Amino acid sequence: MVYAVRSFPLSSEQAKFLIYAQDKETQEKWQVAVKLSLKPTLTEESVKGSQEIEEIVFPRQFTKHNGYLRRQKRDWVIPPINLPENSRGPFPQELVRIRSDRDKNLSLRYSVTGPGADQPPTGIFIINPISGQLSVTKPLDRELIARFHLRAHAVDINGNQVENPIDIVINVIDMNDNRPEFLHQVWNGTVPEGSKPGTYVMTVTAIDADDPNALNGMLRYRILSQAPSTPSPNMFTINNETGDIITVAAGLDREKVQQYTLIIQATDMEGNPTYGLSNTATAVITVTDVNDNPPEFTAMTFYGEVPENRVDVIVANLTVTDKDQPHTPAWNTVYRISGGDPTGRFAIHTDPNSNDGLVTVVKPIDFETNRMFVLTVAAENQVPLAKGIQHPPQSTATVSVTVIDVNENPYFVPNPKIIRQEEGLHAGTMLTTFTAQDPDRYMQQNIRYTKLSDPANWLKIDPVNGQITTIAVLDRESPNVKNNIYNATFLASDNGIPPMSGTGTLQIYLLDINDNAPQVLPQEAETCETPDPNSINITALDYDIDPNAGPFAFDLPLSPVTIKRNWTITRLNGDFAQLNLKIKFLEAGIYEVPIIITDSGNPPKSNISILRVKVCQCDSNGDCTDVDRIVGAGLGTGAIIAILLCIIILLILVLMFVVWMKRRDKERQAKQLLIDPEDDVRDNILKYDEEGGGEEDQDYDLSQLQQPDTVEPDAIKPVGIRRLDERPIHAEPQYPVRSAAPHPGDIGDFINEGLKAADNDPTAPPYDSLLVFDYEGSGSTAGSLSSLNSSSSGGEQDYDYLNDWGPRFKKLADMYGGGDD
Numbered sequence: 001m002v003y004a005v006r007s008f009p010l011s012s013e014q015a016k017f018l019i020y021a022q023d024k025e026t027q028e029k030w031q032v033a034v035k036l037s038l039k040p041t042l043t044e045e046s047v048k049g050s051q052e053i054e055e056i057v058f059p060r061q062f063t064k065h066n067g068y069l070r071r072q073k074r075d076w077v078i079p080p081i082n083l084p085e086n087s088r089g090p091f092p093q094e095l096v097r098i099r100s101d102r103d104k105n106l107s108l109r110y111s112v113t114g115p116g117a118d119q120p121p122t123g124i125f126i127i128n129p130i131s132g133q134l135s136v137t138k139p140l141d142r143e144l145i146a147r148f149h150l151r152a153h154a155v156d157i158n159g160n161q162v163e164n165p166i167d168i169v170i171n172v173i174d175m176n177d178n179r180p181e182f183l184h185q186v187w188n189g190t191v192p193e194g195s196k197p198g199t200y201v202m203t204v205t206a207i208d209a210d211d212p213n214a215l216n217g218m219l220r221y222r223i224l225s226q227a228p229s230t231p232s233p234n235m236f237t238i239n240n241e242t243g244d245i246i247t248v249a250a251g252l253d254r255e256k257v258q259q260y261t262l263i264i265q266a267t268d269m270e271g272n273p274t275y276g277l278s279n280t281a282t283a284v285i286t287v288t289d290v291n292d293n294p295p296e297f298t299a300m301t302f303y304g305e306v307p308e309n310r311v312d313v314i315v316a317n318l319t320v321t322d323k324d325q326p327h328t329p330a331w332n333t334v335y336r337i338s339g340g341d342p343t344g345r346f347a348i349h350t351d352p353n354s355n356d357g358l359v360t361v362v363k364p365i366d367f368e369t370n371r372m373f374v375l376t377v378a379a380e381n382q383v384p385l386a387k388g389i390q391h392p393p394q395s396t397a398t399v400s401v402t403v404i405d406v407n408e409n410p411y412f413v414p415n416p417k418i419i420r421q422e423e424g425l426h427a428g429t430m431l432t433t434f435t436a437q438d439p440d441r442y443m444q445q446n447i448r449y450t451k452l453s454d455p456a457n458w459l460k461i462d463p464v465n466g467q468i469t470t471i472a473v474l475d476r477e478s479p480n481v482k483n484n485i486y487n488a489t490f491l492a493s494d495n496g497i498p499p500m501s502g503t504g505t506l507q508i509y510l511l512d513i514n515d516n517a518p519q520v521l522p523q524e525a526e527t528c529e530t531p532d533p534n535s536i537n538i539t540a541l542d543y544d545i546d547p548n549a550g551p552f553a554f555d556l557p558l559s560p561v562t563i564k565r566n567w568t569i570t571r572l573n574g575d576f577a578q579l580n581l582k583i584k585f586l587e588a589g590i591y592e593v594p595i596i597i598t599d600s601g602n603p604p605k606s607n608i609s610i611l612r613v614k615v616c617q618c619d620s621n622g623d624c625t626d627v628d629r630i631v632g633a634g635l636g637t638g639a640i641i642a643i644l645l646c647i648i649i650l651l652i653l654v655l656m657f658v659v660w661m662k663r664r665d666k667e668r669q670a671k672q673l674l675i676d677p678e679d680d681v682r683d684n685i686l687k688y689d690e691e692g693g694g695e696e697d698q699d700y701d702l703s704q705l706q707q708p709d710t711v712e713p714d715a716i717k718p719v720g721i722r723r724l725d726e727r728p729i730h731a732e733p734q735y736p737v738r739s740a741a742p743h744p745g746d747i748g749d750f751i752n753e754g755l756k757a758a759d760n761d762p763t764a765p766p767y768d769s770l771l772v773f774d775y776e777g778s779g780s781t782a783g784s785l786s787s788l789n790s791s792s793s794g795g796e797q798d799y800d801y802l803n804d805w806g807p808r809f810k811k812l813a814d815m816y817g818g819g820d821d
Helices: 044-051 561-566 627-632 637-672 744-759 785-789 800-805 807-816
Strands: 015-022 029-036 054-057 062-065 068-071 081-084 093-099 108-113 125-127 133-136 147-156 161-173 186-192 200-203 220-227 236-238 244-247 259-267 278-288 301-307 314-318 333-339 346-350 357-361 372-381 395-404 417-422 430-433 447-453 459-461 467-470 485-494 501-511 519-521 524-528 536-541 553-555 567-571 576-581 589-598 606-616
Touching: 081 093, 093 161, 108 125, 108 161, 125 147, 200 278, 220 236, 236 259, 301 357, 314 395, 333 346, 346 372, 357 372, 417 430, 447 459, 519 589, 519 606, 524 536, 536 606, 553 567, 561 567, 561 589, 744 800, 800 807
Parallel strands: 054 093, 081 161, 186 278, 301 395, 417 501, 524 606
Antiparallel strands: 015 029, 062 068, 093 133, 108 147, 125 133, 147 161, 186 200, 200 244, 220 259, 236 244, 259 278, 301 314, 314 357, 333 372, 346 357, 372 395, 430 467, 447 485, 459 467, 485 501, 519 536, 536 576, 553 589, 567 576, 589 606
């Protein structure tokens, strides 16, 4: 606000001066020129005319109809009132005067209603109720309310409506009081590198709160600056009306400039730099990558080596350079082998972090076959190159791979090796030669052979030439033979560094010979005492196979003669026969019937097999009825073994119990050597006697108590376990003997001498044991000890000498030697 601080003359010429403004924080400065000129001189007519207020009259027209006055209806349009916003007053500012032509005859009252008057926002417009003068009370803001719609009313003093309400429209005229505002202060956009001129990039938008249909709200855009300014300071342009940003120059290269920053200005008044208001925003344009750079190997030849027979080993690391943006399809490299690997022993995987190519072995390589590979590899991106790029789409290089010879395992040929031999070969028979080959042709190595697995321990192998010889008889019926085949495994080891070994399996198909005699099956049976109603069906068990097994021949031996007399056997077919009683009755019991069985081998083999037959009494159905008697006649082998085991377990338990009892007795005797549990005063209550009714009613020999020495000495006691509180058998010391009629004053001397004697006696019992000095007897001349505390003994007696008797009399000294205390 510029105002005059004093009166001064102003000439007819314009006065000019500058106003400066400075930002305190950024120190940025601005300036503006101000021109002052004289207002034109106003005449009375112009002043009078300017003070005249427009008058709005209620429309009224009367016609005469049937003798009455009647208002004629007609259209009456009151032009709106235009009021500029942000007026400086003074307020209230008169706008119009509302008048009715009936105010000449009547006293009228005027009022206005509507938003801005009696409705929110209230109080903006007021009217003089008498003169009808309509005024505004404060500045208006078009951006808040652009138009007010009021209604004017005229009533008489009684409140009766005199005129129909009229509508008054007040338009707020816009002023350029708002700057343009961008929707975002920072705008982000992208454009691919290498884009042609005219490529759309992005759109920036600003808004102005002023009237968009007037110059105050018409915006224009322009670019103030571009950073960086390479390769051209005008790489972009903007549509001044729409805000669209497009490219105007070629040469966008992400590898050189990855981002551009534009300062965009929006100005109203159609971009008038003098009268328009402006604002700025920032547009950040990121140049996106396209695949305009193919990968290029860093070397023409790469080298690597791999041990033979190794897979999943990285042989070489191929490195490339790519100027495109890392970790994008335009940067990621795909490798392929274009030559030098017809058998597909190599593959190339891409490291996703470094983009390197890892040449890996996927199939074993034999040094003796191929000592070196020369691979041709190519590298290209995941996506094809952009159009118009002059570089080749891929790069090529060679990879030289050297194969390292390593010591390989010897291998047996063939493996497994199958031979056919008859069983029963004697020890020392040479079966075959089982040798291994060393694949390392360029290493001078020796192979030695050892036996690795021989379940039956039938074979041995020569460690030098691999000859296999038997060391036991081959038996086809051995449990180690499965399906007539015996498997043995041998180990071949070389002397390389490190030594290697290989295994081979020898399979011996054993041909059967007739070396097993048939046996009867089952070995136990039962039948009735009479031939009817049942018989015994038997067969033969032969561990050999055809043709050395069935059909079998069954017969009974000639001796003993009771066999053929009591039994008969009938051959049912080649494998089964039937045994029946030959006599009409055979006493119940268990019988062993020998049966001669002959197989069909060449030569045939025979055997006498024993069949245990239980003959029993049977019912009509042929079932045994005297099972208990037959069972008592004999026990099976399993039952006998079970009984023996039970007896052995029982004997062991009894022996363990006896040992435990003996140990317990020994421990108890060892404890009794120290203390008899019945005499142990620590854990037992020793009951000596009961007092009874007193000494007068008891007939005791008290002389034994007066003369302790007359008691039976310890030496004549029987030897046994002694109590801990008894005196041991030693020469007893001489304790003082109290006189028959002692003086009461010598009690202390007597006790003191007895204590000294006890202290010097090594055989004396512990201090807490009972010490017997003497017994006073019933007629003792000594007075009672109770008189020590009586008044007859003299209250002034001095007992301080008790302190001289030692610690044992300390309590008495405290009780009687303390004086008045």
